[in-house]
Amino acid sequence: MLAASAAAGLTLLTGCGEAPSAGRSDAKPAPSPSHASPTTPGPHGSPTPARTPHRARPELPRGGRELFPRYRMVGFCGLPGAAALGRLGTGDPAERADEIEKTARRFAAGREPLPVLELLAVVANSTPGPDGTYRSRTPAATIARFHRLARRRRAMLLLNVQPGRAAVLDEVKALREWLVHPDVGVALDPEWEMGPGGIPGDSYGRTDGHELTSVARYLSGLVEAHDLPEKPLVFHQVATSVVREQSALRPQPGVALIKSADGIGSPGLKRGTWKRLVRDLPDGLHTGFKLFYEEDAEGGSRLMTPKEVLALRPQPEYVMYE
Numbered sequence: 001m002l003a004a005s006a007a008a009g010l011t012l013l014t015g016c017g018e019a020p021s022a023g024r025s026d027a028k029p030a031p032s033p034s035h036a037s038p039t040t041p042g043p044h045g046s047p048t049p050a051r052t053p054h055r056a057r058p059e060l061p062r063g064g065r066e067l068f069p070r071y072r073m074v075g076f077c078g079l080p081g082a083a084a085l086g087r088l089g090t091g092d093p094a095e096r097a098d099e100i101e102k103t104a105r106r107f108a109a110g111r112e113p114l115p116v117l118e119l120l121a122v123v124a125n126s127t128p129g130p131d132g133t134y135r136s137r138t139p140a141a142t143i144a145r146f147h148r149l150a151r152r153r154r155a156m157l158l159l160n161v162q163p164g165r166a167a168v169l170d171e172v173k174a175l176r177e178w179l180v181h182p183d184v185g186v187a188l189d190p191e192w193e194m195g196p197g198g199i200p201g202d203s204y205g206r207t208d209g210h211e212l213t214s215v216a217r218y219l220s221g222l223v224e225a226h227d228l229p230e231k232p233l234v235f236h237q238v239a240t241s242v243v244r245e246q247s248a249l250r251p252q253p254g255v256a257l258i259k260s261a262d263g264i265g266s267p268g269l270k271r272g273t274w275k276r277l278v279r280d281l282p283d284g285l286h287t288g289f290k291l292f293y294e295e296d297a298e299g300g301s302r303l304m305t306p307k308e309v310l311a312l313r314p315q316p317e318y319v320m321y322e
Helices: 093-106 140-152 168-173 209-226 267-278 295-300 306-310
Strands: 039-041 047-049 071-078 112-124 135-137 156-161 184-188 231-237 255-261 286-291 318-321
Touching: 071 093, 071 156, 093 112, 093 140, 112 140, 112 318, 140 156, 156 168, 156 231, 168 209, 184 209, 209 231, 209 255, 231 286, 255 267, 255 318
Parallel strands: 071 112, 071 318, 112 156, 156 184, 184 231, 231 255, 255 286, 286 318
Antiparallel strands: 039 047, 112 135
16 A cells, blocks of 8 residues: 655545545625615716626636536646656646646547646545544645635636545535635545444545535535535546445536546556446446556556547546546
8 A cells, every 4th residue: 555644644544436456614604695786876866776786606717607518627636745746746736737738638539628736635544643533634724725726727626535434525515615616526545434343554444425425515506605606526446346236326507527447457457447346327427537557557568548538428627647
């Protein structure tokens, strides 16, 4: 198993979605207008309604309020200070953002590229920690730093959640101060969601369609309350056993559900995993695909090219590198 010391100073187990060996304050919505309209004197002294300034509706980083089919999302995942957890955590974050921009263009294929920074916000641990949850939370200052970077580069920030034994919805709700922004979404790693007796890394964790729907419903509520553009909810899946009762998954207004095929291997092995995971997709579910710079190329193999990834059917709408 991978291990690295992250910015939180805790021992982390794994990268974003990679399989085992087989102080915050909530933003407040704008106040509602009063029932009495402000007035100004008319031409004959009679009151006429005053003009109120037009408030533009929040949009996605590169415009518009819907992700698909306008955009193809392409990004890196990781955590600063933990190079083993993904490419986003290596070197200068600004340089990584430049690299993401160039990589995203290679996957455009008739769509507009939307760069993504997938930051590990909740990381599964091999030890229980002080609260027995087998997870650690990335410091708010780190999330803020990457959110500022995403804003500068007109990119989407995805907050990756590996809950360990913690309740996944509780971990998502703990990120609310970031999720009320129009350029922040969620990525879930359910293989690191353990039951009461489970230890991350010993076996696969799992989720189900009901739980994923509950997270989507929560995000949908934020979208409605803050008049936000469509918000991505990604769930990485390495094996069919990781997501049970997929038929119970229900799309929610304002949330783009994305199933991202995980797994390490040669191009042939990855195509096989893809075919198994995209079989019988529920209506309204978008697809994603994950690549590993180092692990996919081990044993004399190689990394799949953008052309090969785009040849997959259905065509992935989110491509993520670790």
